Amino acid sequence: MDEARFNAPPPPPLRAKVPRIALLLPLSGPHAKLGNSLLNAAQLALFHFAGKNFELLPQDTQGTPEGAADAAALAIGDGASLILGPLFSSSVETVAPPARAAGVKVVTFSNDRRVAGDGVFTLGFLPDEQVEHVVRFAFKRGMRRFAVLAPNNSYGASISAALEAAALDLGAEITGAEFYDPLADDFSGAVKTIANYKERRQNLLDQRKELENRQDEIALQALKRLENLQTLGDLPFDALLVAEGGKRLQALAALLPYYDIDPKKTRILGTGQWDADGIGSEPALVGGWFAAPAKKERQNFIQQYTEMYATAPSRLATLAYDATALAAVFVKSDGRFDVSEITAPQGFAGRDGIFRFHPEGYAERGLSIHQVGERNTRIILNAPASFQAAN
Secondary structure, three states: OOHHHHOOOOOOOOOOOOOEEEEEEOOOOOOHHHHHHHHHHHHHHHHHOOOOOOEEEEEEOOOOHHHHHHHHHHHHHOOEEEEEOOOOHHHHHHHHHHHHHHOOEEEEOOOOHHHOEOOEEEOOOOHHHHHHHHHHHHHHOOOOEEEEEEEOOHHHHHHHHHHHHHHHHHOOEEEEEEEEOOOOOOOHHHHHHHOOHHHHHHHHHHHHHHHHHHOOHHHHHHHHHHOOOOOOOOOOOOEEEEOOOHHHHHHHHHHHHHOOOOOOOOEEEEOHHHOOOOHHHOHHHOOOEEEEOOOHHHHHHHHHHHHHHOOOOOOOHHHHHHHHHHHHHHEOOOOOEOHHHHOOOOOEEEEOEEEEEOOOOEEEEOOEEEEEOOOOEEEEEOOOOOHHHHO
């Protein structure tokens, strides 16, 4: 426990019929930039819902589970009737027990559904939901054999499990799974293995040797056709799911054609981590598909945020905006927060499109299917306008 934090000046005294909403974010430490972007977004929502009378109490989690526990204790002690945040699942695990004991609900920004339930709601973008959507889309377009390339961590495990579940539901086949150290500098081993490169390369060398020994006209013509090939033999999958983003995605993508995974023959699939500007600068990703929220409402949010703060928001800032908007609408003047109202099956229209809370506490979203282009991505399947349309 950080005793200095508990000796800080108290917040203003409670005002009658003015509920307090705590906002737990990493406002210092290595994730401070992200945390402050979410804080700005929450304050923007306050501005847009200015007619709603409640106090927002930001608390710094310092980006650690211990800091989150201290922040939760301060928030509960200051009379918060609802907690928004924290951001990381490890922090949610330390915040949830005292919040439950105090009867305070938590709307967290985590994307780990394992921490949801019993008064804890997760608003983050679920990677398994994204996998299910893009795999189902690919299956409907004739792809039956899937493989996955993912980091060797809990995120990669959840991606692999989601692919297995989707394949089982659809009757598709998983023909390969390779995991790599996300902290490594070189991912060539994983890509080489998933590509079955060694065997396919040897097949080519053996075929060339056999044809060279024959020395007839047909053999010479066949040899000529093999001149520009790296390998011989088809890949054992129709689509490859690459569960990565940022610089690691670029590094992995550059290795795909090197080990003869041809994006013109094999569809490359991704997750919401692909939802970033400039992704098409890596040629191997052009034509790839991924599932992510529609961009229209988020673009409006980005414009409003940029006008207010003269800088672009983080990708996750919309979560803080939507959570604060929910609090503004549903927290009663006496601090009550009726769970039945936010678990309404029709859901809500947020800055990332429609979403609703499952009774188990995690957020379901209406997702679009995007295709990567050289300059930008385009939507090839629109997100549903409502959950009734999605069913």
